[in-house]
Amino acid sequence: MKIQHRASERHVLTVVVDNEPGILAKITGLFTARGYNIDSLTVADISEDHAISRITIVTGGPPQVIDQIQAQLERLVPVHRVIDLTEEGPHVERELALVKVRGTGETRVEALRTAEVFRANVVDTTPESFIFELTGSSTKIDSFVGLMRGLGLVEVGRSGIVGMMRGAEGA
Amino acid sequence: MSEERSGAAILVECLARQGVEFVFGYPGGAVLPIYDELFSDTRIRHILVRHEAGAAHAAEGYARSTGKPGVVLVTSGPGATNAITGIADAYMDSIPMVVITGQVPTPLIGTDAFQEADTVGLTRHCTKHNYLVKDPEDLAATIEEAFEIATTGRPGPVVIDIPKNVQIATALQGDGPAPRKKRYQPRMIGAPEEIAEAVEMIAQAERPIFYTGGGVINSGPKATELLRQLQSITGAPTTSTLMGLGAFAADHPDWLGMLGMHGTFEANMAMNQCDVMVCIGARFDDRVTGRLDAFSPGSKKIHIDIDRSSINKIVPVDLGIVGDCGAVLEQMIACWGDRKCRDLGEWKARIAGWRARDSLAYPPGKDAIMPQLAVERLFALTRQRDPIITTEVGQHQMWAAQYFGFMGPNKWLTSGGLGTMGYGLPAAIGAQLGNPDSLVIDIAGEASIQMNIQELGTASQFRLPVKVFILNNEYMGMVRQWQELTYESRYSNSYSDSLPDFVKLAESYGWKGIRITDEAGLDAGIQAMLDHDGPVMVDCQVSKDANCFPMIPSGAAHTDMLLYGDLVGGTMEDEAKALV
Numbered sequence: 141m142k143i144q145h146r147a148s149e150r151h152v153l154t155v156v157v158d159n160e161p162g163i164l165a166k167i168t169g170l171f172t173a174r175g176y177n178i179d180s181l182t183v184a185d186i187s188e189d190h191a192i193s194r195i196t197i198v199t200g201g202p203p204q205v206i207d208q209i210q211a212q213l214e215r216l217v218p219v220h221r222v223i224d225l226t227e228e229g230p231h232v233e234r235e236l237a238l239v240k241v242r243g244t245g246e247t248r249v250e251a252l253r254t255a256e257v258f259r260a261n262v263v264d265t266t267p268e269s270f271i272f273e274l275t276g277s278s279t280k281i282d283s284f285v286g287l288m289r290g291l292g293l294v295e296v297g298r299s300g301i302v303g304m305m306r307g308a309e310g311a
Numbered sequence: 312m313s314e315e316r317s318g319a320a321i322l323v324e325c326l327a328r329q330g331v332e333f334v335f336g337y338p339g340g341a342v343l344p345i346y347d348e349l350f351s352d353t354r355i356r357h358i359l360v361r362h363e364a365g366a367a368h369a370a371e372g373y374a375r376s377t378g379k380p381g382v383v384l385v386t387s388g389p390g391a392t393n394a395i396t397g398i399a400d401a402y403m404d405s406i407p408m409v410v411i412t413g414q415v416p417t418p419l420i421g422t423d424a425f426q427e428a429d430t431v432g433l434t435r436h437c438t439k440h441n442y443l444v445k446d447p448e449d450l451a452a453t454i455e456e457a458f459e460i461a462t463t464g465r466p467g468p469v470v471i472d473i474p475k476n477v478q479i480a481t482a483l484q485g486d487g488p489a490p491r492k493k494r495y496q497p498r499m500i501g502a503p504e505e506i507a508e509a510v511e512m513i514a515q516a517e518r519p520i521f522y523t524g525g526g527v528i529n530s531g532p533k534a535t536e537l538l539r540q541l542q543s544i545t546g547a548p549t550t551s552t553l554m555g556l557g558a559f560a561a562d563h564p565d566w567l568g569m570l571g572m573h574g575t576f577e578a579n580m581a582m583n584q585c586d587v588m589v590c591i592g593a594r595f596d597d598r599v600t601g602r603l604d605a606f607s608p609g610s611k612k613i614h615i616d617i618d619r620s621s622i623n624k625i626v627p628v629d630l631g632i633v634g635d636c637g638a639v640l641e642q643m644i645a646c647w648g649d650r651k652c653r654d655l656g657e658w659k660a661r662i663a664g665w666r667a668r669d670s671l672a673y674p675p676g677k678d679a680i681m682p683q684l685a686v687e688r689l690f691a692l693t694r695q696r697d698p699i700i701t702t703e704v705g706q707h708q709m710w711a712a713q714y715f716g717f718m719g720p721n722k723w724l725t726s727g728g729l730g731t732m733g734y735g736l737p738a739a740i741g742a743q744l745g746n747p748d749s750l751v752i753d754i755a756g757e758a759s760i761q762m763n764i765q766e767l768g769t770a771s772q773f774r775l776p777v778k779v780f781i782l783n784n785e786y787m788g789m790v791r792q793w794q795e796l797t798y799e800s801r802y803s804n805s806y807s808d809s810l811p812d813f814v815k816l817a818e819s820y821g822w823k824g825i826r827i828t829d830e831a832g833l834d835a836g837i838q839a840m841l842d843h844d845g846p847v848m849v850d851c852q853v854s855k856d857a858n859c860f861p862m863i864p865s866g867a868a869h870t871d872m873l874l875y876g877d878l879v880g881g882t883m884e885d886e887a888k889a890l891v
Contacts, residue, residue: 162435165432169435208620211619211622212620215618215619217495220494
């Protein structure tokens with residue numbers, strides 16, 4: 141007997157929660173306990189009184205699993221609402237990356253030129269290194285990081301995705 | 312008048328205001344301040360168990376039999392970890408429970424202090440919600456929310472972890488409810504258009520079936536009445552899961568018996584052949600559905616559940632209605648109005664044909680009592696007293712479900728989802744406390760009963776006349792049965808060796824002990840148990856090789872049931888073996 145694996149589709153979920161101790165553990169624990177995937181997860185409090193946090197989760201699974209993930213998240217007492225951005229329609233996804241590159245001479249110049257093409261900002265510089273700050277879609281960041289690999293890439297830090305519905309309405 | 316009180320005093324005051332009669336618990340270092348408050352409190356009775364698992368199951372038994380939340384109080388570390396099995400059990404079976412755990416003082420949290428365990432972390436996925444309270448100012452609001460969460464929506468266990476210094480520090484407590492944000496608002500009633508659609512589907516059905524579950528019981532006795540009312544106006548044949556037994560009367564002509572792995576032939580065939588299935592407060596558990604791709608292939612399915620995540624979790628349905636069973640049933644009855652139900656004569660004739668197979672028939676015992684007969688006699692001799700039955704887990708549990716007839720709700724307490732051996736005795740203790748005038752019987756197996764046998768002492772101490780009726784076949788019978796069906800009868804470790812003398816054991820705890828060894832003595836033994844005004848343990852020695860039939864073997868469909876006398880190969884495909 142061999143273990144069967146099922147085809148999966150990518151979804152971006154926005155989860156609005158009470159900003160209380162343990163909530164992140166509840167959510168990530170739910171994913172591991174029920175065998176769901178987390179491709180990326182971001183969290184920060186978003187209300188004036190710091191009482192509410194917004195979590196963006198990129199996950200994958202067959203459609204009925206995605207529906208279950210949403211339903212299981214909604215069962216958690218501190219969860220106010222769950223929005224499946226992928227299901228709801230047009231939305232914006234952005235990610236921030238910090239990319240450190242080390243080099244001198246031509247590779248250094250080429251790194252800076254490439255950064256300009258990608259509209260990356262230089263946020264730290266030494267005679268032999270840069271840290272670039274880049275915001276955009278995950279694929280844009282993937283290609284920038286890919287190009288930097290040949291130009292002295294030292295390390296990459298990525299925020300994971302933050303998403304929001306297009307249009308005037310709030311989630 | 313607001314009053315400055317210690318955290319422990321606030322807790323006890325809150326419990327009293329919630330109407331808590333009993334706290335099932337066991338003291339220890341991290342809950343000493345609470346125990347000191349309980350010492351002089353006259354409103355709450357503390358039931359001292361012998362092991363914290365017993366406390367949690369006793370609270371479950373109390374909750375299931377009364378509909379009120381069970382309350383548990385245990386110390387930090389091992390107190391909490393011992394209670395976890397019962398908490399997980401309550402979570403799986405949606406039992407309202409509030410568990411207070413002591414914790415090491417806040418400055419010591421995370422330092423591997425004596426009797427420290429990360430209770431909130433450990434219980435995160437077996438509770439509906441949990442809290443670590445770090446300030447007595449937050450205690451009252453937390454406790455009030457915990458009771459609300461445990462008892463409303465889909466019920467479940469809630470853990471409140473209280474560090475020792477928070478029990479001692481003080482805060483102001485007012486007379487009324489503590490101010491708090493109301494954030495838990497479960498959906499109770501179904502959308503009217505969904506109700507109308509459901510009623511239309513049922514009215515059009517030629518072969519309807521009601522498949523009911525523990526949700527009907529959890530919704531309260533009114534839901535049971537409404538179910539019976541809806542059934543009588545629609546005429547739909549009705550089956551139930553293990554957890555739902557008693558919601559529909561077992562002596563009703565449209566009662567099909569329990570469905571699923573050890574359900575009746577007629578219930579499973581009717582589920583397979585129906586054209587409209589109405590699932591009310593059940594969750595398409597693997598023990599119910601059998602092989603999923605062959606589960607009721609031709610039916611339209613309606614699923615009523617208070618938990619949105621239960622709908623489409625396992626079986627995709629045509630119409631999901633999120634709401635409380637009782638509320639939705641009431642809406643459906645109103646919406647049905649004065650419609651006439653269709654003539655279901657042909658459907659009921661087919662069911663009668665399946666019923667004629669007499670799937671619960673079993674051969675007579677050769678030299679020993681058949682366990683099925685023992686349960687039938689127990690039912691016959693007690694039914695006038697409308698007893699509360701608890702069970703452990705295994706063959707005896709299934710025989711109790713099959714051969715004991717349940718007429719009303721809250722009389723059948725069993726560990727369904729988690730399948731916890733050792734549940735029945737403490738649950739009987741909790742049920743007896745909540746129902747002092749009822750006859751409470753734990754139908755047990757000789758293996759399961761040993762898992763929480765220490766609770767014999769609890770029943771003695773609190774003078775609870777519970778009865779334990781052990782079907783003793785000297786095997787972990789269900790394990791042995793599976794080994795017979797799957798592993799060519801290689802009985803690996805399923806024999807109950809070195810059993811205690813249950814009669815002497817009972818007597819040593821101040822119980823009455825009775826041994827029944829043959830059919831001739833069966834009725835007299837049961838009668839002697841009933842006649843004794845106090846706790847009784849019966850060692851009923853039954854046939855060692857009786858198996859639990861009918862049975863849908865692992866990985867098989869509803870239509871592939873094994874009945875008594877069917878030949879079994881003793882082996883299985885790996886795919887079937889791999890299923891639970």
